[in-house]
Amino acid sequence: MSLKKSFVLALSNILYDKMRSILTMLGIIIGVAAVIILVSLMNGMAKMMTDSFAEMGLTTITISTTNRGGSRTIDEEEIYAFRDEHPDLISGVSPTTTISGTVKYQTNSVTTSATGVSEEYATMKSLELQDGRFLQYQEIADYKKVCVIGSYIENELFGFGSALGESIKINGNSYRVVGVLKETEESKSGSADDVIYIPYTTAVRVSRSGTISSYTLTAPNQEIVTTATDALEAMLLEKLGDSDYFRVTNLLSLLDVATEMLDMMQILLVCIAGISLLVGGIGIMNIMLVSVTERTREIGIRKSLGAKGRDIMSQFVIEAGTVSGVGGIFGILLGSVLAIVLGNLLGLTATPSIGAVLLSFSVSVGIGVLFGYLPAKNAAKLNPIEALRHD
């Protein structure tokens, strides 16, 4: 018998008893929906994570040093020299010294921190300016008291007015605002808009320690980050003598760790979803077994009309596959809608991937066929005379 015809017959069978069909499909619907939701949300989360890492700069390498007890130190000249020797490994260098404190303009004040950086920092971090310009080499060389501020600071101190050219006080010292950065994160406190950049030379001079404890560097591309990190570590170890005195980190390795964790979580969640699909499959087997018993007479009639064991077998297998396939489609629809709704609530872009949809559809059809096999085999084995006598 043609596949199309058996499929149509299976569909009309589903429609004949809608309530039971829906109950049969429920396990599959829930299982498939769970798979779709989980995979979509995980993908959304992974995407959000990579995006924010990318924003922070995956080519960024950070060096932090602790000078406790060590007689040997390293200064910025040596870091710059390393860059000049290895332009293939390091493209940008900026010492970074953070001072925290209160920033004031007239009567307005805000508690935040200012970061001392070099003139290269804007390029390294792809900072975009809304007004004015970034710090310049000469200002750094001359220990100038100038600053570039984020939009959050401008809003807090100047309201709707412009900060450009005005002087603000950081811990009592006056700094002239030479540039205002473009808003990136809705000007929230603690965000990338809550920043003040000043020349690192100035920062070192006003800070208590008087030394540079960390450096931000960039590699020319992501592929080279690990090599560059290793080379920096080797150089620092040679200069400082002990790996306890410094740390070289990059976001790429952090991302790897985070991705690994996310992958593990995904495996766990998919296992859970798999269990619910299994339960759905057992539900289908259960109903198919009942259905074979109920339809014993039908099987007898079909056999008396010339149906062979394999005809009956394929009829029930196709029916089980169709039931769970249709359930799978419902599950995909339900799961997609819920994934998008939940994604919106969580602030993620959780669109179900084609892969997840295809996979869960074929898994649900497969489960139907697999779990429909045993009942179908029972049906195929029935003796026609006994089956006809059944009522």
Place this chain on the structure above:
Amino acid sequence: MTPLIEFKDIYKIYQMGDSAVHAIDGISMQVYSGEFLAIVGPSGSGKSTCMNIIGCLDVPTKGSYFLDGKDVSHMNDNELAEIRNKKLGFIFQQYNLIPKLTVQQNVELPLLYAGLSEKEQAARAMESLERVGLADKAKNLPSQLSGGQQQRVSIARALAGNPSIILADEPTGALDSKTGKDVLDFLKKLHQEGNTIVLITHDNTIAAQAERVIRVADGKVVYDGIADIRKFAPIAHAGDTEVEQ
């Protein structure tokens, strides 16, 4: 001329614990193409067992059954299914239509298992429904039809595959006398058109409508001859009421 049905000393023995039930106890008979045969007998005499063997739903314990010259007594399930599909058309007492399928789909079933194309299935099913005068009910479900109509659908289904033998087991058993008579008249008409019909009944008056009667009792043939009620009914089982008629 080879007989269409030939039983050679057929036995069907059921082993019930220690005792053996001889449902058919050595029957030999020959039925030729174009005959209208009624097998009659009281309850438990072995009619249904006989019909199951003729209908290739079951195989005999002993003896040989030749259908259209071919020995079918030792065939396997798949071969028997093939024979049922090609050579036999069943009409059951309980109509045995599949309730979920439309009238047309029911009639298409034997054609479906014969591997006909969908177009051909539909065409032949409609043709067959036309013959029983129910073409207009093709899209209905069996439950929307009267008992007599349902039995006519089952006749249409039996005819659809153009079988060599039409086997009817108590076809009027579930119908009132009027519709029962219609069904019988239809079977007679089919016979006149040249079909071979084997009718199974416990009712002598119905058996008398046939051309030839085989009377069975306790698994044995006790009468085989023309359908003259005076000839086969006097030796009827004591429980049969039709004797007086």
